[in-house]
Every structure is written in C-alpha cells, then in structure tokens.
Amino acid sequence: MRKLKWGMIGGGEGSQIGPAHRLGALADGHFSFAAGALDHRPEAGREYAQRLGIAADRAYGDWREMLEGERRRDDRIDLVTVATPNATHFEITKAFLKAGFNVLCEKPMTMTVEEGEEIVRVAKTTGRICAVNYCYSAYPMVRQARAMVRAGEIGKVRLVVTNFSHGHHGDATDADNPRVRWRYDPAMAGVSGQFADCGIHALHMACFICDDQVESLSADFASTISSRELEDDAMVNFRMSGGTVGRLWTSSVAIGRQHGFDIQVFGETGGFRWASEQPNQLVYTPVGGRTEIIEKGEAGLHPDAQRLSRVAIAHPEGFPLAVANIYCDLADAIRGEVRDCLPGAADGVRSMAAVHTAVASARDGGAWLDARPSIFR
Structure with a gap:
C-alpha cells in the first residue's frame, strides 16, 4: 500500500500543537512528512523543516509558496494540516481545498459562521476531505x-x-x-x-x-x-x-x-x-x-x-495517539474507506x-x- 504524503502549515519550533501532529501523523506509517511551511518567519520555517527531514525544495517560506509548489508536483501531498493562528484557518483551508488537496484544520475551523458554511460548500464541490481536529x-x-x-x-x-x-x-x-x-x-x-x-x-x-x-x-x-x-x-x-x-x-x-x-x-x-x-x-x-x-x-x-x-490493557495511551487515530481515519478516508466518525x-x-x-x-x-x-x- 502506497504511503501517503503529508504536509503541515504552522506548528513550528516551540509550537504547542505541532509535535502532537507530527507524532500523530507518522505513528502508524500511513504518512510521510513531505512538505511544510512551519513558521511565519520564512527562513526560520525553512530551516526547521529541513531539520525535521523535509527536502529543501519542499521546505517553504509561507503557505502560498507551499500551495503553488505542491500543486505543480506529480508527487503532491495527499493531505495538509493547517495549524496556524485561528484567524488564518479559513483562507488557507479554502485555498488548499479549491486546489484539490485534502485538509485537516485545527479548531476553530473558521472565525465566522459564513466562512464555515463556505468551507462546507467548497469541500462538497471539490469532493475533497475537510476534517477538523476534534481529536478527543x-x-x-x-x-x-x-x-x-x-x-x-x-x-x-x-x-x-x-x-x-x-x-x-x-x-x-x-x-x-x-x-x-x-x-x-x-x-x-x-x-x-x-x-x-x-x-x-x-x-x-x-x-x-x-x-x-x-x-x-x-x-x-x-x-x-x-x-x-x-x-x-x-x-x-x-x-x-x-x-x-x-x-x-x-x-x-x-x-x-x-x-x-x-x-x-x-x-x-x-x-x-x-x-x-x-x-x-x-x-x-x-x-x-x-x-x-x-x-x-x-x-x-x-x-x-x-x-x-493500540497497546495492551492497563497501559496508558496519551493525547498524541488520539491525534494519531484521527490520522488513521484520514488515511482510510483518503483511500476510499468510509469513516463516519471523522469530524x-x-x-x-x-x-x-x-x-x-x-x-x-x-x-x-x-x-x-x-x-x-x-x-x-
């Protein structure tokens, strides 16, 4: 089974949620970390992405550069996670959905109801998955x-x-x-x-x-x-x-x-x-x-x-594995299996x-x- 390619926007060095997404996405071998625009400071984001193992040509300075870079590739990412400040979720999520990418967006998905309704319509029109990280x-x-x-x-x-x-x-x-x-x-x-x-x-x-x-x-x-x-x-x-x-x-x-x-x-x-x-x-x-x-x-x-x-009875399973379960359901959904439990x-x-x-x-x-x-x- 082909490993899916994953990219992340935000969640850079020092981020509270970034490590949970990286651990979760990579925990089960469904995804490889292929692309990222990880920081609002372009050079810091590029440098950190490369330290995490992303190739230099896919370590982007911002999300717009990442969108243009990935949409032109034959090996484009299968899923992008949006882990940026709340006010940016709508613009980034909508742009990637319209370009044909599946999206996992941190909550809240948007700042207004009207923006949320627009995301619902765009996801339906494009046929792409738009998931929201209600990981609990x-x-x-x-x-x-x-x-x-x-x-x-x-x-x-x-x-x-x-x-x-x-x-x-x-x-x-x-x-x-x-x-x-x-x-x-x-x-x-x-x-x-x-x-x-x-x-x-x-x-x-x-x-x-x-x-x-x-x-x-x-x-x-x-x-x-x-x-x-x-x-x-x-x-x-x-x-x-x-x-x-x-x-x-x-x-x-x-x-x-x-x-x-x-x-x-x-x-x-x-x-x-x-x-x-x-x-x-x-x-x-x-x-x-x-x-x-x-x-x-x-x-x-x-x-x-x-x-x-995932682990034997009485052994603890923590927050990153709950996030990993979201990524498991996303991988199944991208591959065509119905998961009605996916937010x-x-x-x-x-x-x-x-x-x-x-x-x-x-x-x-x-x-x-x-x-x-x-x-x-």
Whole structure:
C-alpha cells in the first residue's frame, strides 16, 4: 500500500500543537512528512523543516509558496494540516481545498459562521476531505461510548453534562504573557475566548457521543480577570434535536484543575462517564445495577474502540495517539474507506454557529437562541 504524503502549515519550533501532529501523523506509517511551511518567519520555517527531514525544495517560506509548489508536483501531498493562528484557518483551508488537496484544520475551523458554511460548500464541490481536529473524539473509550449509545445500551439519552475547565490562565499577573493574552484578544481569537478555545471541544464531544446535534442554547459568560475583553469562564445550557438536555461548563481560571475535560451521559437504562485524565476507562452503570469500569483493550469492546486500542490493557495511551487515530481515519478516508466518525467541515461550522449564538445569548442575559447554522436549519 502506497504511503501517503503529508504536509503541515504552522506548528513550528516551540509550537504547542505541532509535535502532537507530527507524532500523530507518522505513528502508524500511513504518512510521510513531505512538505511544510512551519513558521511565519520564512527562513526560520525553512530551516526547521529541513531539520525535521523535509527536502529543501519542499521546505517553504509561507503557505502560498507551499500551495503553488505542491500543486505543480506529480508527487503532491495527499493531505495538509493547517495549524496556524485561528484567524488564518479559513483562507488557507479554502485555498488548499479549491486546489484539490485534502485538509485537516485545527479548531476553530473558521472565525465566522459564513466562512464555515463556505468551507462546507467548497469541500462538497471539490469532493475533497475537510476534517477538523476534534481529536478527543478519537480516544478508544470515547468511541466505545458512542457505539454504546448507537447500540441502545443506555436507552434514549436524557441528559449530558460536560466540562473543559482548567486553571492555567488564572494568574492575573500573567495576563500579558503572549501565549495567554492572544486567547482573550478579539483581533486574534475572534468573538469568544474560553468557549471557542476549549468549550467547543466539550460541545463537540457531547454531540459526538450522543450522535445528535445542538438545536438551541442559553449562555452566561464572565471575564473574571478584568483586563480581558473576552470571557475566561462560561456556562452553556443546550437542547439537542433528539430532546437531550445538555449542561456545559468551561473555564480557564479554575485553579487546581489541570486538563479538566470530562463528560457524563445519562440515558433511560444506564449512564457512563469519561475523563481525559483517565482516558483508558469508561465508567458504566446500568439502571438498577452495579457500577463497572470498562477498560481500553479488554475483550468485548465495540469494533471502533477495539480498532483504535493500540497497546495492551492497563497501559496508558496519551493525547498524541488520539491525534494519531484521527490520522488513521484520514488515511482510510483518503483511500476510499468510509469513516463516519471523522469530524468534518459540518462539525466545524456547527461549532462556530454555537460560539456566535452563545456570545449573542450571553449579551442578551442568557436568552435561548437557535444555535444551528442556516445551512442546517
């Protein structure tokens, strides 16, 4: 089977997400790292790409140079990952899709709903894959949870409670740190801070596991550090199309919490919970029965969970391998195998619609508003 060629834009030296993508893309031998425009400083990007083993003629100074260089090649890349600042995602993703490339875009996919809808249309017109890196949905036990819901093992879902709350931006004296400040600057982050940064991971997880979509929501935002223009704490209540009630809390000032991403799903005949800090375990309780722990790698898991369980039971699988599972699904999809668990452009635009709706709701005192993008109403 031919190894696929992969390229990356952004994610340069010192990047938080770049190493996870490189480890993930190369973990299973599906892809070779063939091209990159890794830094906003052209020479630094070229130099770093070559240190990572990319040939000099495919170590590009910026994404436009990479687009023109790759589109002319007979051995062009099969997939490009966009891991640049949020405000650039739309332009780069659209350009590469229109040129016939498959794209994996970091979240948020776009800054506006209209841009997201445009990406959905372009991906459909070109027939290219546009995936969004909601990588937490690729943990094996998250796939197990979704399969259990789909199989009716907890009955109709009544309630989902999720949160993504940490305390790493809780120090007001660190508010001017460049790695922190941009997340609360509308010019760089858009209309939302913490909800767009972390909350949409929790919202996507709720939709993914429940196999349903958010229809309406009510939000309360707070900027607990007064120098911040955008929120650092948010509470969002939502209702899903199938009738499920949702509760979501996301915060960056919850000092004492580390990663803080977990989800609980309650159905008519059972419930379960999963936490990213204990990702190998799904805690399941059938109605009237005892609580049990379903372990990653054990016998009897649903096929999608078993397929993505890489190491022996009781051995930890971490975040880069969840990213690697996204790349496994992408490789399968590029080769023509259907993977309906792969987060795509539709997920990206739904998330952005939820962000803008939550902002509007918070400004209107928590009013309940339709959270669907217009193309899905």
